[in-house]
Amino acid sequence: MADSCTTMFEETFYPRAFLKLADKTIEAFEEQQEEIIKEWKDGIKNYLSELEGLQKEKLAPEVSELHFSFLYTSLLSGEPKFRIDTYGEGGRLSSESILTEEISAPWLGVYFEEFRQELEEYTVRESIRRFIRPAELEVLKLRAVRSLLYYFSSRFRYIAPDILDFRELAKIKKEDSFVIQMGEYMDWQKTLYALLPEVDIFNCDRNTLLSFRRFSAIYYQDKVFSGLKVDNARFLDCTFKDTVIENCRMNDSMFAGCVFENTVFRNTEMAGCLFLDCTIKNSVWEQVEFLAEGLKAEMSENYEPTLENYEPTSENYELTAEYYEPTLENYELTAEYFEPAEFYRCSLEDCRFIGCGLSECSVGDCNMEKVVIKDSRTENSGFLEQEGILWADLQEE
Secondary structure (H helix, E strand, C coil): CHHHHHHHHHHHHHHHHHHHHHHHHHHHHHHCHHHHHHHHHHHHHHHHHHHHHHHHCCCCCCEEEEEEEECHHHHHCCCCEEEEEEECCCCCCCCCCCCEEEEECHHHCCCHHHHHHHHHHHHHHCCCCCCCCHHHHHHHHHHHHHHHHHHHHHHHHHHHHHHCCHHHHHHCCEEEEEEEEEEECCCCEEEEEEECCCCCCCCCCCCCCCCCCEEECCEEECCEEECCECCCCEEECCEEECCEEECCECCCCEEECCEEECCEEECCECCCCEEECCEEECCEEECCECCCCCCCCCECCCCCCCHHHHCCCHHHEEECCCCEEECCCCCCECCCCCCCCEEECCEEEEEEEECCECCCCEEECCEEEEEEEECCECCCCHHHHCCCEEEECCCCC
């Protein structure tokens, strides 16, 4: 009986309560976004200035990681905060923090007490309070915090240019690979920004991280990009000719001054991508998503919300020489945020979009000729305002 009540509680009421919590928290963040950006920018600037001073005095080594880590203890005290840390060679798993500061985040915890009370009131109303113990409610609260953190760690990628003082950052001595990440203290971290050495996609180890890389003036002909994760990459003045890109994840990547000719994009995620000054000819986009799904409450069946998941162990991380992230076997959070894709000053000729998600996409100063859009979602899309498009069997959702 207790197990069935707990399962019912987690599967029916918790998702509704979480989505309400998420909506209110996101709204609070958006209302205060300008103030939040200013506070974070000032705090990070002061932090980097202090770190620079330590390096000048030879009291700090070159850094490889900068973390913004949420402190769960701060939520318990009613004053939500992130901790800022930097680490030297090998990152957090191989070195101690060089410098630690804190930055407040009251917007993240405004509605958590209301959320917990709502959960508790439901147990009373449904007469299952004896089966849902306070400790279990606390675990669900931690689960909700983690989902929101994962969402905001995605969202902060888009405001990173506003909160980072790149002049101060340039003064910091760094390792060859340098990442800025956000997540939980002493646990998972999601990359917001990175400076990594260039690599050759088709001539590197299969475990090499391709995301956050820069690819400049490369000519790809008769190539097949298959099953690759190349998020947040920068393709500058590259050419893709007679090439297939399929089953890839390329969210938030930028293509600037690139040429696509006889290129096929198939079953690929491209949410948040920026196409700038690109020439695209005789190319097909099939089942490509330019806008990610919205916020979800579910978590994968592999995730078990117990306190064990909050302790960093060697099993919690998939390690490479330069990067780590939680593996799918440990947990998969679906509360992730992406902006829609953008096309600016691009030329598209003899192109087809078939079964694509084009809703909310921005399109500006583009020239389109003989472009076909078929069976694609285009709600509030900039493509709707463009000339030179043939609409075939359009389906809007």
